[in-house]
Amino acid sequence: MSRIETSEPVVARMKTTPNWLRPWISGTLVAALRQRAMALPAIDRKPLLVIVPHQDDETLGCGGLIALKRREGATVGIAFTTDGARSHDGHPLLTPERLVPLRRREALAALDQLGVPKSEVHFLDHPDGGLADLAAAEREVLLTSLLSLLERYHPGQICVPFRWDLHPDHETTHALVVEAVHRWGHAVEILEFPIWALFELRSRHLGMAEFTEMRKLDISAMRQLKRRAILAYQTQIKPTPPWHHGFLPPHFLRTFRGNQELYLSSHPNSVSNVPWATEEQMENDHPKPDDTINKTGTAIRNFPSLPLISAQPTPGPSSAARPPGIKPMTAENRCQISEFFHPHAT
Numbered sequence: 550m551s552r553i554e555t556s557e558p559v560v561a562r563m564k565t566t567p568n569w570l571r572p573w574i575s576g577t578l579v580a581a582l583r584q585r586a587m588a589l590p591a592i593d594r595k596p597l598l599v600i601v602p603h604q605d606d607e608t609l610g611c612g613g614l615i616a617l618k619r620r621e622g623a624t625v626g627i628a629f630t631t632d633g634a635r636s637h638d639g640h641p642l643l644t645p646e647r648l649v650p651l652r653r654r655e656a657l658a659a660l661d662q663l664g665v666p667k668s669e670v671h672f673l674d675h676p677d678g679g680l681a682d683l684a685a686a687e688r689e690v691l692l693t694s695l696l697s698l699l700e701r702y703h704p705g706q707i708c709v710p711f712r713w714d715l716h717p718d719h720e721t722t723h724a725l726v727v728e729a730v731h732r733w734g735h736a737v738e739i740l741e742f743p744i745w746a747l748f749e750l751r752s753r754h755l756g757m758a759e760f761t762e763m764r765k766l767d768i769s770a771m772r773q774l775k776r777r778a779i780l781a782y783q784t785q786i787k788p789t790p791p792w793h794h795g796f797l798p799p800h801f802l803r804t805f806r807g808n809q810e811l812y813l814s815s816h817p818n819s820v821s822n823v824p825w826a827t828e829e830q831m832e833n834d835h836p837k838p839d840d841t842i843n844k845t846g847t848a849i850r851n852f853p854s855l856p857l858i859s860a861q862p863t864p865g866p867s868s869a870a871r872p873p874g875i876k877p878m879t880a881e882n883r884c885q886i887s888e889f890f891h892p893h894a895t
C-alpha cells in the first residue's frame with residue numbers, strides 16, 4: 550500500500566472521525582454497495598494483465614479474480630509499477646534497502662498462492678510515492694514498459710486501481726495504463742478496483758455515481774487462497790518492532806477478505822461497447838464547475854452516470870475529470886499511512 554498522500558480536507562475528516570467509528574462507517578457502506586452491485590460476467594480464459602503500484606494491491610484488490618482466471622487456465626501477468634520502498638518511512642530497521650527485496654519475496658509468495666508463476670511477475674521499480682511526479686523521460690520509460698507488457702500478453706482484461714483511489718500512485722498508475730492502452734490501440738476491457746476509495750465512501754466530496762456502476766465478483770471459491778496470499782505480506786500486516794501496530798489494521802484487511810470483489814468496467818478503445826453511456830452522454834456527464842452544493846454540503850451532481858474515460862488519453866490524474874470538490878493530490882499534502890490509521894501512534 551505504501552504511503553498515502555491525500556488532499557487536506559480528506560485528512561481533516563479522517564482526523565475528526567472517532568477511531569471506533571471508522572470501521573463501522575466504511576464496513577456498513579461497503580456492505581450496502583456490495584449488496585446492490587450487479588454481478589460481473591462469468592470468468593473467461595482470456596489473458597489478464599494486472600498493473601498495480603504496490604506489492605499487495607494486486608492481492609487485496611483482485612486476488613480472487615487472479616485465482617479464478619488461473620483456475621480457468623488463463624495466463625495472468627502481474628506488473629508492479631513502483632519498488633514499494635516507502636511503506637515504512639522512518640522505521641529504524643526496515644530501511645528501503647531491506648524493504649524492497651522483502652516485499653518482492655512477499656509478492657512472489659502471495660502470487661504463488663494465487664497460481665501465478667514467478668516468470669509472469671514484473672517489477673518495474675519506479676519510485677514508491679513518486680509516480681505522479683515522474684519527469685517526462687521517466688514517464689516515457691514506464692509507458693514503454695507497459696506497452697511491452699500489452700504486446701507480450703495481449704490481454705482481454707486489465708486490472709488497475711480505481712481512477713480516483715485517493716492515492717497518487719494508484720491514480721497515476723490508472724492514468725498511465727489508460728494512456729498505454731490508447732497507444733496500443735487494441736480492444737481491451739479495463740477493470741478498476743477501489744482500495745482507498747472504499748474508505749471514503751461517506752465523503753461528501755466523493756460522488757457516488759462511480760459506485761453505482763460497480764460490479765461485484767463472487768470469489769467465495771477462492772476466498773481461502775486469497776486469505777493465504779494476504780498473509781504472505783507479513784511486512785504490511787504484522788507489527789514490525791519497534792513499531793507496535795501492524796501497517797494495515799484488521800478493519801482495513803477485513804474489507805478485502807470477504808466473498809466479493811468490486812470492479813468498474815470500461816472499454817477505452819471501444820466507446821460504442823460501453824453499455825451505459827453514449828459519447829454524447831459522456832460529454833454531458835463531464836463534471837461542471839457550476840455543480841451546486843446543497844444545504845448539507847453535498848454536491849448536486851449534474852451527471853447521472855459515470856464520467857467515463859474519454860476517447861483521448863488523459864495526461865495525468867491531476868487533470869483527469871474529477872468529481873467537484875476533490876482536489877488533486879500533491880506532494881505537499883502528504884500524510885503517513887500510519888497516521889491515517891493510527892493518528893495517535895508515535
Ligand SMILES: [Zn+2]
Nearest residue numbers: 550551603606
Ligand atoms: Zn497501493
